[in-house]
Amino acid sequence: MRKLVALLAGATALIAAAPSERVDVGARILPPPVAPGKAVTPFIKVSGTTIALTHVRIIDGTGAKPLENRTLIIADGRIARIQASDARLPAGATVIDMTGRTVLPGIVGMHDHMYYIARPDLHDDGHADVPSPLVPQMTFSAPRLYLAAGVTTMRTTGSVEPYTDLNVKAQIDAGALAGPHMDVTGPYLEGPNSPFIQMHQLKDAEDARRTVAFWADQGVTSFKAYMNITRAQLKAAIDEAHRRGLKLTGHLCSVTYPEAATMGIDDLEHGFWVNTQNDPGKVPDLCPPTVGAPTLTGMDADGPEAKALIRTLVDAKVAITSTLPVFEPSSPAYRPLGTDALAALSPQARSDYLTLRSLAAKAPADRAAARAKLWANELKLERAFVAAGGLLVAGPDPTGAGNVLPGYGDQRAIMLLVEAGFTPLEAIRIGTLNGATYLGLADRIGSIEPGKIADLVVVRGDPSQRIGDIEAVEIVFKDGIGYDSEKLRASVKGRYGQY
Known part of the structure; x- marks a missing residue:
């Protein structure tokens, strides 16, 4: 009970704000990321300071033609760069082969x-x-x-x-x-x-x-x-x-x-x-x-x-x-x-x-x-x-x-x-x-480009040709941390409508 009280107190502190006529809306919606806690870690599928998604198709969210067979580098929770599939990978990167997959913005x-x-x-x-x-x-x-x-x-x-x-x-x-x-x-x-x-x-x-x-x-x-x-x-x-x-x-x-x-x-x-x-x-x-x-x-x-x-x-x-x-x-x-x-x-x-x-x-x-x-x-x-x-x-x-x-x-x-x-x-x-x-967050999220927050969705297939493939989600990256879609859904099976 003591831990629950402390958690709720911390949450309240995060949202409490002195009365103000204007707010930094972007900072409130997208605050600096923190390390996932005990209740979140079971859903994490991919993590690491540097992550390389190799052989992936990229739909960047701008409406531009997809980039085929690329490597997308995530570093410190942000999109670091997009490179050719045969380019050298950063030392120590967590490497995931994304052949047959597409990554698009969250x-x-x-x-x-x-x-x-x-x-x-x-x-x-x-x-x-x-x-x-x-x-x-x-x-x-x-x-x-x-x-x-x-x-x-x-x-x-x-x-x-x-x-x-x-x-x-x-x-x-x-x-x-x-x-x-x-x-x-x-x-x-x-x-x-x-x-x-x-x-x-x-x-x-x-x-x-x-x-x-x-x-x-x-x-x-x-x-x-x-x-x-x-x-x-x-x-x-x-x-x-x-x-x-x-x-x-x-x-x-x-x-x-x-x-x-x-x-x-x-x-x-x-x-x-x-x-x-x-x-x-x-x-x-x-x-x-x-x-x-x-x-x-x-x-x-x-x-x-x-x-x-x-x-x-x-x-x-x-x-x-x-x-x-x-x-x-x-x-x-x-x-x-x-x-x-x-x-x-x-x-x-x-x-x-x-x-x-x-x-x-x-x-x-x-x-x-x-x-x-x-x-x-x-x-x-x-x-x-x-x-x-x-x-x-x-x-x-x-x-x-x-x-x-x-x-x-x-x-x-x-x-x-x-x-x-x-x-x-x-x-x-x-x-x-x-x-x-x-x-007002297009400088931080919404498309795939270097410097933006690594909020990304990995799906099987190619939604640019078959939009229904957008439902075939495997991994969801938020702040550069990859979550297991199947585990998240399994955890609430039969619960929507109840709580």
Whole structure:
């Protein structure tokens, strides 16, 4: 017990900060690495001061053509150099033959939660006896699943237990837990009428400003507005976040995309799926029951209205977060969870997933067709946004119908970008370097080049030709230490949905 108290005290010291109007966000997300502790070392597969990955294919994350049959040298946790496969190796290096493997940058997950949405008393017809979904924290399983899949940096993009997330980050940074670097987002900035019983409901603009100020002082490094926030509350939250050098994103509904862009929002979640600007009966500051479906259905990516919206977002430097996995049940090619992902689910989570998947399969033809049109329009709009110069980042949003899991969903987000029409190399860049660029960390992570932190993913095969190979992860390097993906996943088998 004495050791536990000491550990928690050390973690608290790491996140506690004197009130300050501006923070060094990069240093908080990526602090100097420390030696892994006792609970982390069982998952380490490769370590050493100098490591040489020989005969490896390199996808550098910039969108450039892969480099074939190279040697990548890691020294003191950083990428030292890339050299020809027959060049001399550093003396004393740990040498690993990577023939048939590809190394790519660590995934930067931009919509990654630390919780699971539970559905108590879910019935076969899809209704539940409890009116509000519950959001249990996945403190044990989520960090391991993210790291196992190659997510080396993640944004929590809305927290229901922000103190827990801050302490998990602190313990990961202290070497006491295995997991990614974390950009901890504060609690949801939500207005009245929220369906989530665990969320604070803002009273007014001053409450929004005060909430941002308080959690910035606790150590969070970003914020997220939610569906029922008012324009006045959103503007106050954005201004306070920016005053402190922090960014704010939003899963909006009550506020439209053009309104949010005018206020200075930094990012919009879920692509174009939740923009309500053209929903019939839209009332200012209220989320309509249609939650954006009419706007997305009627927006032609090549039409003047979409072009005007995209130009507004690009000119205002508003990023868009693609979260295709959470909407994949709308795709005519909806893919079921694989065997490994199913094995990660707790018995109750697995039952809920199968129930919801069965309901999706039984949807009437007209409803399925309407959802398919939403899906098709979303893919076109994301391509159009990038073509116009917009910054598209990616994340899975592991909630929804139970079909999206930490880590597995991050891989799937990149794969679905290829389905959307991006090339594999473009999709990988969106899932790596673009996320690092948004976070202001592109000088340290997001691509493979000398001097950057050695946050890397080793997969079997060639994702530049077969994007599905991104799922075949063997080793994940974080700060130059190689973690065993299989061991990390095995350690949480059957636990996601439980804790």
